[in-house]
Amino acid sequence: MKRQSLPRVFAGVLAGTLVFSALVAVRSVRAGSPASPAAAGVVKGTAKVKGTVPKPVHIDMSQDPKCAQAHAGSGATEDIVADSSGDLQNVVVYISAGLTSDAKYDPPQAPVVLEQKGCTYTPHVVALRANQELKVVNADSTTHNIHPSPNNNREINQSQAPGAPLSMTFAREEISIPVKCNIHPWMRSYFAVFKHPFFAVTGKDGSFEIGNLPPGSYTITAWHEKLGTSFQKITVGDGETKSLEFVFKTEAGS
Protein backbone atom coordinates (compact mmCIF):
# COMPACT_ATOMS: atom_id res chain seq x y z
CA MET A 1 0.00 0.00 0.00
CA LYS A 2 2.80 2.39 0.97
CA ARG A 3 4.76 1.58 -2.18
CA GLN A 4 1.74 2.43 -4.24
CA SER A 5 0.93 5.68 -2.45
CA LEU A 6 3.66 7.83 -4.06
CA PRO A 7 2.79 6.98 -7.68
CA ARG A 8 -0.85 7.55 -6.75
CA VAL A 9 -0.02 11.02 -5.46
CA PHE A 10 1.70 11.79 -8.76
CA ALA A 11 -1.28 10.38 -10.56
CA GLY A 12 -3.36 12.75 -8.48
CA VAL A 13 -1.20 15.71 -9.51
CA LEU A 14 -1.49 14.66 -13.13
CA ALA A 15 -5.25 14.18 -12.85
CA GLY A 16 -5.62 17.51 -11.09
CA THR A 17 -3.55 19.28 -13.73
CA LEU A 18 -5.51 17.66 -16.56
CA VAL A 19 -8.85 18.61 -14.97
CA PHE A 20 -7.58 22.18 -14.46
CA SER A 21 -6.25 22.40 -18.04
CA ALA A 22 -9.52 21.05 -19.40
CA LEU A 23 -11.47 23.66 -17.45
CA VAL A 24 -9.21 26.43 -18.76
CA ALA A 25 -9.55 25.10 -22.31
CA VAL A 26 -13.35 25.01 -22.10
CA ARG A 27 -13.35 28.54 -20.73
CA SER A 28 -11.07 29.75 -23.53
CA VAL A 29 -13.24 28.21 -26.22
CA ARG A 30 -16.33 29.86 -24.76
CA ALA A 31 -14.56 33.19 -24.47
CA GLY A 32 -13.40 33.04 -28.06
CA SER A 33 -16.90 32.53 -29.46
CA PRO A 34 -18.12 35.83 -30.85
CA ALA A 35 -21.78 36.72 -31.05
CA SER A 36 -23.41 35.55 -34.24
CA PRO A 37 -23.51 38.58 -36.59
CA ALA A 38 -27.04 37.66 -37.63
CA ALA A 39 -28.25 38.01 -34.04
CA ALA A 40 -26.35 41.20 -33.24
CA GLY A 41 -28.30 44.12 -31.84
CA VAL A 42 -27.71 47.86 -31.86
CA VAL A 43 -28.10 50.52 -29.20
CA LYS A 44 -28.10 54.07 -30.48
CA GLY A 45 -29.29 57.46 -29.40
CA THR A 46 -28.22 60.89 -28.29
CA ALA A 47 -26.87 62.68 -25.28
CA LYS A 48 -28.31 66.07 -24.42
CA VAL A 49 -27.69 68.75 -21.85
CA LYS A 50 -30.42 70.84 -20.26
CA GLY A 51 -29.93 74.02 -18.33
CA THR A 52 -27.56 76.88 -18.79
CA VAL A 53 -24.38 75.70 -20.44
CA PRO A 54 -21.37 77.76 -19.34
CA LYS A 55 -19.74 79.51 -22.28
CA PRO A 56 -16.30 78.19 -23.26
CA VAL A 57 -13.55 80.21 -21.62
CA HIS A 58 -10.89 81.74 -23.82
CA ILE A 59 -7.47 80.17 -23.22
CA ASP A 60 -4.50 82.49 -23.03
CA MET A 61 -1.66 80.58 -24.68
CA SER A 62 0.73 83.50 -24.79
CA GLN A 63 3.18 81.83 -22.39
CA ASP A 64 4.25 79.68 -25.35
CA PRO A 65 4.20 81.79 -28.54
CA LYS A 66 4.36 78.64 -30.67
CA CYS A 67 0.98 77.62 -29.21
CA ALA A 68 -0.51 81.08 -29.53
CA GLN A 69 0.58 81.37 -33.17
CA ALA A 70 -0.71 77.93 -34.09
CA HIS A 71 -4.08 78.71 -32.57
CA ALA A 72 -4.45 82.30 -33.81
CA GLY A 73 -5.61 83.22 -30.31
CA SER A 74 -8.88 81.29 -30.56
CA GLY A 75 -8.32 78.51 -28.05
CA ALA A 76 -11.21 77.78 -25.70
CA THR A 77 -12.05 75.30 -22.95
CA GLU A 78 -13.88 72.11 -23.93
CA ASP A 79 -15.40 71.23 -20.54
CA ILE A 80 -18.95 71.14 -21.91
CA VAL A 81 -19.36 71.14 -25.70
CA ALA A 82 -22.97 71.35 -26.88
CA ASP A 83 -24.83 72.89 -29.81
CA SER A 84 -27.82 75.22 -29.55
CA SER A 85 -30.20 72.22 -29.36
CA GLY A 86 -28.36 70.84 -26.35
CA ASP A 87 -26.74 67.98 -28.29
CA LEU A 88 -23.85 67.06 -26.08
CA GLN A 89 -20.44 66.06 -27.43
CA ASN A 90 -17.72 64.01 -25.71
CA VAL A 91 -20.02 61.73 -23.72
CA VAL A 92 -18.69 58.19 -23.33
CA VAL A 93 -21.56 55.69 -23.66
CA TYR A 94 -20.84 52.06 -22.83
CA ILE A 95 -22.13 48.73 -21.60
CA SER A 96 -21.34 48.68 -17.89
CA ALA A 97 -23.16 45.44 -16.96
CA GLY A 98 -24.79 42.47 -18.63
CA LEU A 99 -21.97 41.08 -20.77
CA THR A 100 -20.92 37.49 -20.18
CA SER A 101 -18.42 37.72 -17.37
CA ASP A 102 -15.96 35.24 -18.88
CA ALA A 103 -15.98 36.75 -22.37
CA LYS A 104 -12.61 38.05 -23.53
CA TYR A 105 -12.08 40.32 -26.50
CA ASP A 106 -8.70 40.72 -28.15
CA PRO A 107 -7.77 44.36 -28.73
CA PRO A 108 -7.77 45.54 -32.37
CA GLN A 109 -4.42 45.79 -34.15
CA ALA A 110 -5.11 49.30 -35.43
CA PRO A 111 -4.06 52.04 -33.01
CA VAL A 112 -6.22 54.86 -31.70
CA VAL A 113 -4.67 58.26 -32.47
CA LEU A 114 -4.48 61.28 -30.18
CA GLU A 115 -3.18 64.43 -31.83
CA GLN A 116 -1.68 67.50 -30.21
CA LYS A 117 -2.28 70.37 -32.59
CA GLY A 118 -2.44 74.03 -31.73
CA CYS A 119 -1.61 72.93 -28.18
CA THR A 120 -5.01 71.23 -27.94
CA TYR A 121 -5.84 67.53 -27.73
CA THR A 122 -7.85 66.05 -30.60
CA PRO A 123 -10.09 64.26 -29.83
CA HIS A 124 -10.78 65.74 -26.43
CA VAL A 125 -12.06 62.36 -25.18
CA VAL A 126 -10.37 59.20 -26.40
CA ALA A 127 -12.03 55.80 -26.03
CA LEU A 128 -9.92 52.72 -26.58
CA ARG A 129 -9.53 49.11 -25.58
CA ALA A 130 -7.31 47.73 -22.87
CA ASN A 131 -3.90 46.93 -24.36
CA GLN A 132 -4.76 48.68 -27.63
CA GLU A 133 -2.01 50.95 -28.90
CA LEU A 134 -2.60 54.65 -28.38
CA LYS A 135 -0.51 56.54 -30.89
CA VAL A 136 0.27 60.06 -29.69
CA VAL A 137 1.12 62.59 -32.40
CA ASN A 138 2.79 65.94 -31.77
CA ALA A 139 1.85 68.09 -34.76
CA ASP A 140 3.01 71.26 -32.98
CA SER A 141 6.39 72.95 -33.21
CA THR A 142 6.78 72.91 -29.43
CA THR A 143 7.59 70.14 -26.92
CA HIS A 144 4.68 68.62 -24.98
CA ASN A 145 4.44 66.11 -22.18
CA ILE A 146 1.66 63.53 -22.00
CA HIS A 147 0.75 62.74 -18.44
CA PRO A 148 -2.19 60.40 -17.76
CA SER A 149 -3.03 60.08 -14.03
CA PRO A 150 -4.89 56.77 -13.73
CA ASN A 151 -6.29 55.04 -10.66
CA ASN A 152 -6.32 51.52 -12.04
CA ASN A 153 -3.42 51.63 -14.50
CA ARG A 154 0.22 52.58 -14.31
CA GLU A 155 1.01 56.26 -14.37
CA ILE A 156 3.25 57.37 -17.21
CA ASN A 157 4.66 60.80 -18.02
CA GLN A 158 6.58 61.25 -21.28
CA SER A 159 7.84 64.35 -23.00
CA GLN A 160 7.43 64.52 -26.77
CA ALA A 161 9.39 66.72 -29.14
CA PRO A 162 7.74 67.99 -32.36
CA GLY A 163 7.12 65.09 -34.75
CA ALA A 164 8.62 62.47 -32.40
CA PRO A 165 6.86 59.09 -32.28
CA LEU A 166 5.18 58.00 -29.04
CA SER A 167 2.85 55.14 -28.17
CA MET A 168 1.34 53.88 -24.95
CA THR A 169 -1.09 51.23 -23.74
CA PHE A 170 -3.30 50.75 -20.71
CA ALA A 171 -3.77 47.24 -19.37
CA ARG A 172 -6.96 47.63 -17.33
CA GLU A 173 -10.43 49.06 -17.81
CA GLU A 174 -10.78 52.57 -16.43
CA ILE A 175 -13.38 55.24 -17.17
CA SER A 176 -11.89 57.72 -17.40
CA ILE A 177 -8.24 58.64 -16.95
CA PRO A 178 -7.53 62.40 -16.75
CA VAL A 179 -4.65 63.46 -18.99
CA LYS A 180 -2.59 66.65 -18.79
CA CYS A 181 0.25 68.40 -20.44
CA ASN A 182 2.05 69.96 -17.49
CA ILE A 183 4.06 72.21 -19.79
CA HIS A 184 0.83 73.70 -21.17
CA PRO A 185 -1.59 73.41 -18.23
CA TRP A 186 -4.70 74.26 -20.25
CA MET A 187 -4.36 71.03 -22.23
CA ARG A 188 -6.77 68.44 -20.83
CA SER A 189 -7.99 65.15 -22.20
CA TYR A 190 -9.59 61.95 -20.93
CA PHE A 191 -8.85 58.36 -21.88
CA ALA A 192 -11.70 55.84 -21.44
CA VAL A 193 -10.27 52.31 -21.44
CA PHE A 194 -12.53 49.29 -22.00
CA LYS A 195 -12.05 45.55 -21.74
CA HIS A 196 -14.83 45.04 -24.33
CA PRO A 197 -15.71 46.68 -27.67
CA PHE A 198 -19.19 47.97 -26.73
CA PHE A 199 -18.69 51.70 -26.30
CA ALA A 200 -18.95 54.97 -28.23
CA VAL A 201 -18.20 58.66 -27.77
CA THR A 202 -20.88 61.15 -28.81
CA GLY A 203 -20.06 63.32 -31.79
CA LYS A 204 -20.90 66.95 -32.54
CA ASP A 205 -24.62 66.08 -32.91
CA GLY A 206 -24.60 64.25 -29.55
CA SER A 207 -25.25 60.91 -31.24
CA PHE A 208 -23.79 57.52 -30.45
CA GLU A 209 -24.18 53.99 -31.74
CA ILE A 210 -23.02 50.71 -30.22
CA GLY A 211 -23.31 47.84 -32.66
CA ASN A 212 -22.71 44.09 -32.88
CA LEU A 213 -24.27 43.59 -29.47
CA PRO A 214 -25.23 40.04 -28.47
CA PRO A 215 -28.92 39.77 -27.45
CA GLY A 216 -29.37 40.30 -23.72
CA SER A 217 -30.19 42.68 -20.90
CA TYR A 218 -27.70 45.43 -20.28
CA THR A 219 -26.92 48.48 -18.24
CA ILE A 220 -25.83 51.33 -20.49
CA THR A 221 -23.86 54.06 -18.77
CA ALA A 222 -23.11 57.54 -20.05
CA TRP A 223 -20.16 59.45 -18.59
CA HIS A 224 -19.32 63.11 -19.00
CA GLU A 225 -16.26 64.75 -17.51
CA LYS A 226 -18.16 67.60 -15.85
CA LEU A 227 -21.81 66.49 -15.82
CA GLY A 228 -21.27 63.11 -14.20
CA THR A 229 -22.67 59.68 -14.92
CA SER A 230 -26.13 58.29 -15.62
CA PHE A 231 -27.35 54.85 -16.64
CA GLN A 232 -30.32 53.07 -18.16
CA LYS A 233 -31.28 49.41 -18.32
CA ILE A 234 -32.37 47.90 -21.63
CA THR A 235 -33.01 44.54 -23.22
CA VAL A 236 -31.87 43.97 -26.79
CA GLY A 237 -33.42 41.10 -28.75
CA ASP A 238 -32.11 39.26 -31.82
CA GLY A 239 -31.15 41.82 -34.46
CA GLU A 240 -33.04 44.52 -32.57
CA THR A 241 -32.15 48.22 -32.56
CA LYS A 242 -32.92 50.10 -29.37
CA SER A 243 -32.90 53.88 -29.03
CA LEU A 244 -31.90 55.74 -25.90
CA GLU A 245 -31.60 59.34 -24.85
CA PHE A 246 -29.37 60.48 -22.01
CA VAL A 247 -30.17 63.88 -20.55
CA PHE A 248 -27.63 65.66 -18.37
CA LYS A 249 -28.47 68.76 -16.39
CA THR A 250 -26.13 71.58 -15.63
CA GLU A 251 -26.13 72.86 -12.05
CA ALA A 252 -27.82 76.01 -13.20
CA GLY A 253 -30.58 74.03 -14.87
CA SER A 254 -31.18 71.33 -12.25
Place this chain on the structure above:
Amino acid sequence: MTCFTQKRSEIALVLFSGWCLMASCAFGFAQAGGESKIGNLTGHADSGKALYRRYCISCHGVHGDGDGESAPQLDPKPRDFTKATFKCRSTPSGSLPTDTDLYDTISRGIYNSNMPQWRPLTRQQRADLIAFVKTFSPRFQEEKPGVSISIPPEPPTSSDSVQRGAQLYQDMNCWSCHGKEGRGNGPSAAALTDSKGHPIQPFDFTSGTHVKCGDGGTAMFRDFMTGLDGTPMPSFADTLKPDQAWDLVHFIEALPAASKKGISLIKADPKGE
Protein backbone atom coordinates in the same frame (compact mmCIF):
# COMPACT_ATOMS: atom_id res chain seq x y z
CA MET B 1 -19.75 -2.10 -0.54
CA THR B 2 -16.94 -1.62 1.96
CA CYS B 3 -14.42 -2.12 -0.83
CA PHE B 4 -16.20 0.51 -2.95
CA THR B 5 -16.20 3.00 -0.06
CA GLN B 6 -12.51 2.38 0.61
CA LYS B 7 -11.66 2.80 -3.05
CA ARG B 8 -13.64 6.01 -3.20
CA SER B 9 -11.88 7.44 -0.16
CA GLU B 10 -8.52 6.41 -1.67
CA ILE B 11 -9.34 8.22 -4.89
CA ALA B 12 -10.42 11.25 -2.91
CA LEU B 13 -7.19 11.13 -0.90
CA VAL B 14 -5.06 10.84 -4.02
CA LEU B 15 -6.86 13.72 -5.75
CA PHE B 16 -6.69 15.81 -2.58
CA SER B 17 -2.94 15.15 -2.29
CA GLY B 18 -2.49 16.23 -5.88
CA TRP B 19 -4.38 19.46 -5.41
CA CYS B 20 -2.50 20.11 -2.16
CA LEU B 21 0.79 19.80 -4.01
CA MET B 22 -0.40 22.15 -6.72
CA ALA B 23 -1.73 24.58 -4.14
CA SER B 24 1.54 24.52 -2.21
CA CYS B 25 3.39 25.35 -5.45
CA ALA B 26 1.08 28.30 -5.98
CA PHE B 27 1.50 29.38 -2.36
CA GLY B 28 5.26 29.19 -2.67
CA PHE B 29 5.08 31.43 -5.75
CA ALA B 30 2.98 33.96 -3.87
CA GLN B 31 5.48 33.95 -1.01
CA ALA B 32 8.27 34.87 -3.40
CA GLY B 33 6.46 38.21 -3.80
CA GLY B 34 6.99 38.88 -0.08
CA GLU B 35 10.71 39.26 -0.54
CA SER B 36 13.15 41.89 -1.72
CA LYS B 37 16.60 41.37 -3.21
CA ILE B 38 19.26 44.00 -2.77
CA GLY B 39 22.63 42.59 -3.82
CA ASN B 40 23.25 39.63 -1.53
CA LEU B 41 20.58 40.75 0.90
CA THR B 42 17.16 39.13 0.98
CA GLY B 43 14.46 41.13 2.76
CA HIS B 44 11.38 39.50 4.24
CA ALA B 45 7.97 41.14 4.42
CA ASP B 46 7.10 39.43 7.70
CA SER B 47 10.05 41.11 9.42
CA GLY B 48 9.42 44.38 7.58
CA LYS B 49 5.85 44.61 8.85
CA ALA B 50 6.89 45.27 12.45
CA LEU B 51 9.44 47.85 11.30
CA TYR B 52 6.83 49.55 9.13
CA ARG B 53 4.41 49.78 12.05
CA ARG B 54 7.11 51.36 14.18
CA TYR B 55 8.78 53.77 11.77
CA CYS B 56 6.59 54.42 8.72
CA ILE B 57 2.94 54.08 9.70
CA SER B 58 2.42 57.58 11.08
CA CYS B 59 3.01 59.14 7.65
CA HIS B 60 2.32 56.36 5.12
CA GLY B 61 -0.68 54.96 7.02
CA VAL B 62 -2.00 51.56 8.09
CA HIS B 63 -2.94 50.68 4.53
CA GLY B 64 0.16 52.17 2.91
CA ASP B 65 -1.98 54.71 1.09
CA GLY B 66 -0.06 57.74 2.35
CA ASP B 67 -2.89 58.72 4.66
CA GLY B 68 -1.21 58.33 8.04
CA GLU B 69 -2.01 60.45 11.09
CA SER B 70 0.70 62.97 10.27
CA ALA B 71 -0.10 63.19 6.56
CA PRO B 72 -2.40 66.26 6.74
CA GLN B 73 0.50 68.34 8.09
CA LEU B 74 3.02 67.19 5.50
CA ASP B 75 3.99 68.83 2.24
CA PRO B 76 4.77 67.13 -0.06
CA LYS B 77 2.40 64.32 0.90
CA PRO B 78 3.69 60.87 1.87
CA ARG B 79 3.89 58.30 -0.93
CA ASP B 80 0.82 56.15 -1.58
CA PHE B 81 2.32 52.67 -1.86
CA THR B 82 -0.92 51.14 -3.14
CA LYS B 83 -0.33 52.85 -6.51
CA ALA B 84 3.27 51.60 -6.80
CA THR B 85 4.14 54.95 -8.37
CA PHE B 86 7.57 56.10 -7.21
CA LYS B 87 9.50 59.28 -7.93
CA CYS B 88 13.05 58.00 -7.55
CA ARG B 89 13.73 55.15 -9.93
CA SER B 90 16.38 53.92 -12.32
CA THR B 91 13.62 52.46 -14.54
CA PRO B 92 11.53 54.06 -17.35
CA SER B 93 8.44 56.15 -16.61
CA GLY B 94 5.44 53.95 -15.85
CA SER B 95 7.47 50.92 -14.81
CA LEU B 96 8.08 49.54 -11.34
CA PRO B 97 11.29 50.50 -9.55
CA THR B 98 13.91 47.89 -8.73
CA ASP B 99 14.29 46.77 -5.12
CA THR B 100 17.62 48.60 -5.08
CA ASP B 101 15.89 51.83 -6.16
CA LEU B 102 13.54 51.58 -3.17
CA TYR B 103 16.41 50.65 -0.87
CA ASP B 104 18.38 53.69 -2.05
CA THR B 105 15.37 55.94 -1.39
CA ILE B 106 14.98 54.65 2.17
CA SER B 107 18.72 55.02 2.77
CA ARG B 108 19.07 58.47 1.18
CA GLY B 109 15.71 59.93 2.14
CA ILE B 110 13.99 62.41 -0.17
CA TYR B 111 15.50 65.86 -0.02
CA ASN B 112 13.12 68.78 0.34
CA SER B 113 10.50 66.53 1.90
CA ASN B 114 9.77 65.00 5.31
CA MET B 115 11.18 61.62 4.29
CA PRO B 116 14.37 61.22 6.34
CA GLN B 117 17.41 59.07 5.74
CA TRP B 118 16.91 55.70 7.42
CA ARG B 119 20.58 54.84 7.79
CA PRO B 120 20.17 54.18 11.55
CA LEU B 121 18.32 51.03 10.47
CA THR B 122 20.54 48.11 9.53
CA ARG B 123 20.86 47.11 5.88
CA GLN B 124 18.81 43.99 6.64
CA GLN B 125 16.06 46.04 8.26
CA ARG B 126 15.89 48.34 5.24
CA ALA B 127 15.67 45.32 2.94
CA ASP B 128 12.87 43.88 5.10
CA LEU B 129 10.99 47.17 4.91
CA ILE B 130 11.22 47.15 1.11
CA ALA B 131 9.79 43.64 1.02
CA PHE B 132 6.85 44.78 3.15
CA VAL B 133 6.21 48.04 1.28
CA LYS B 134 5.90 46.01 -1.94
CA THR B 135 2.98 44.04 -0.46
CA PHE B 136 0.75 47.13 -0.58
CA SER B 137 0.38 46.96 -4.37
CA PRO B 138 -0.57 43.89 -6.43
CA ARG B 139 1.57 45.32 -9.24
CA PHE B 140 4.66 43.88 -7.60
CA GLN B 141 3.09 40.42 -7.99
CA GLU B 142 1.85 41.03 -11.55
CA GLU B 143 4.73 42.92 -13.17
CA LYS B 144 8.48 42.81 -13.23
CA PRO B 145 10.45 45.98 -12.46
CA GLY B 146 11.54 48.03 -15.48
CA VAL B 147 15.06 47.67 -16.84
CA SER B 148 17.39 50.25 -15.33
CA ILE B 149 18.41 52.87 -17.88
CA SER B 150 22.04 52.93 -18.89
CA ILE B 151 24.03 56.03 -18.00
CA PRO B 152 27.12 56.59 -20.17
CA PRO B 153 30.21 58.17 -18.64
CA GLU B 154 29.94 61.91 -18.16
CA PRO B 155 31.88 63.92 -20.77
CA PRO B 156 33.89 66.86 -19.47
CA THR B 157 31.90 70.02 -18.86
CA SER B 158 32.76 73.07 -20.95
CA SER B 159 31.29 76.44 -21.84
CA ASP B 160 30.12 74.83 -25.09
CA SER B 161 28.27 72.00 -23.33
CA VAL B 162 26.69 74.55 -20.98
CA GLN B 163 25.55 76.63 -23.95
CA ARG B 164 24.17 73.57 -25.73
CA GLY B 165 22.36 72.68 -22.51
CA ALA B 166 20.93 76.21 -22.33
CA GLN B 167 19.50 75.79 -25.82
CA LEU B 168 17.98 72.42 -24.88
CA TYR B 169 16.51 73.99 -21.73
CA GLN B 170 14.57 76.28 -24.06
CA ASP B 171 13.72 73.74 -26.76
CA MET B 172 12.47 71.12 -24.29
CA ASN B 173 10.30 73.75 -22.57
CA CYS B 174 12.00 73.15 -19.19
CA TRP B 175 11.57 76.90 -18.56
CA SER B 176 7.81 76.48 -18.74
CA CYS B 177 7.87 75.06 -15.18
CA HIS B 178 11.37 75.78 -13.89
CA GLY B 179 11.51 79.36 -15.15
CA LYS B 180 13.73 81.25 -17.56
CA GLU B 181 16.50 81.55 -14.95
CA GLY B 182 15.84 78.13 -13.41
CA ARG B 183 14.26 79.56 -10.26
CA GLY B 184 11.21 77.26 -10.33
CA ASN B 185 8.92 80.13 -11.27
CA GLY B 186 7.97 79.39 -14.89
CA PRO B 187 4.59 80.37 -16.33
CA SER B 188 3.13 76.88 -15.72
CA ALA B 189 4.51 76.54 -12.17
CA ALA B 190 1.44 77.81 -10.36
CA ALA B 191 -0.83 75.24 -12.04
CA LEU B 192 1.27 72.19 -11.17
CA THR B 193 -0.06 69.44 -8.93
CA ASP B 194 1.11 65.98 -8.01
CA SER B 195 -0.93 62.98 -9.13
CA LYS B 196 -3.25 63.33 -6.14
CA GLY B 197 -4.01 66.95 -6.97
CA HIS B 198 -1.83 68.56 -4.29
CA PRO B 199 0.06 71.67 -5.41
CA ILE B 200 3.73 70.98 -6.12
CA GLN B 201 6.64 73.34 -6.73
CA PRO B 202 9.14 72.87 -9.57
CA PHE B 203 12.72 72.69 -8.33
CA ASP B 204 14.66 75.95 -8.02
CA PHE B 205 17.95 75.04 -9.74
CA THR B 206 19.63 78.22 -8.52
CA SER B 207 19.13 77.33 -4.86
CA GLY B 208 22.14 75.01 -4.80
CA THR B 209 20.29 72.67 -2.43
CA HIS B 210 19.86 68.94 -2.86
CA VAL B 211 17.57 67.60 -5.56
CA LYS B 212 14.94 65.03 -4.60
CA CYS B 213 16.48 61.80 -5.77
CA GLY B 214 20.16 62.32 -5.05
CA ASP B 215 22.89 64.72 -5.99
CA GLY B 216 25.47 64.76 -8.72
CA GLY B 217 25.36 64.71 -12.48
CA THR B 218 24.54 61.01 -12.67
CA ALA B 219 21.43 61.37 -10.50
CA MET B 220 20.28 64.37 -12.55
CA PHE B 221 20.87 62.49 -15.82
CA ARG B 222 18.77 59.63 -14.44
CA ASP B 223 15.96 61.98 -13.41
CA PHE B 224 15.79 63.44 -16.96
CA MET B 225 15.53 59.99 -18.50
CA THR B 226 13.14 58.35 -16.03
CA GLY B 227 11.01 61.32 -14.99
CA LEU B 228 9.71 61.60 -11.45
CA ASP B 229 6.49 59.57 -11.61
CA GLY B 230 3.67 60.95 -9.48
CA THR B 231 4.85 64.50 -10.23
CA PRO B 232 4.61 66.71 -13.36
CA MET B 233 8.27 66.00 -14.23
CA PRO B 234 8.16 63.84 -17.38
CA SER B 235 10.69 61.44 -18.81
CA PHE B 236 12.83 62.82 -21.65
CA ALA B 237 14.11 59.38 -22.62
CA ASP B 238 12.46 59.59 -26.04
CA THR B 239 13.41 63.22 -26.53
CA LEU B 240 17.02 63.63 -25.41
CA LYS B 241 20.05 61.76 -26.67
CA PRO B 242 22.55 60.81 -23.93
CA ASP B 243 25.01 63.54 -24.99
CA GLN B 244 22.21 66.09 -24.89
CA ALA B 245 21.17 64.94 -21.42
CA TRP B 246 24.73 65.52 -20.23
CA ASP B 247 24.72 69.00 -21.82
CA LEU B 248 21.54 69.75 -19.91
CA VAL B 249 23.15 68.47 -16.69
CA HIS B 250 26.11 70.81 -17.25
CA PHE B 251 23.81 73.77 -17.84
CA ILE B 252 21.78 73.10 -14.71
CA GLU B 253 24.91 72.56 -12.63
CA ALA B 254 26.14 75.98 -13.79
CA LEU B 255 22.96 77.77 -12.70
CA PRO B 256 23.67 78.32 -8.95
CA ALA B 257 27.03 80.02 -9.61
CA ALA B 258 25.62 82.05 -12.52
CA SER B 259 22.71 83.16 -10.36
CA LYS B 260 25.07 84.31 -7.58
CA LYS B 261 27.02 86.37 -10.09
CA GLY B 262 23.84 87.69 -11.66
CA ILE B 263 24.72 86.20 -15.05
CA SER B 264 22.05 84.87 -17.40
CA LEU B 265 23.19 81.75 -19.22
CA ILE B 266 20.27 81.91 -21.62
CA LYS B 267 21.10 84.29 -24.42
CA ALA B 268 17.82 84.32 -26.29
CA ASP B 269 14.41 84.98 -24.83
CA PRO B 270 12.77 81.55 -24.44
CA LYS B 271 9.53 83.11 -25.61
CA GLY B 272 11.13 84.04 -28.90
CA GLU B 273 11.34 81.86 -31.95
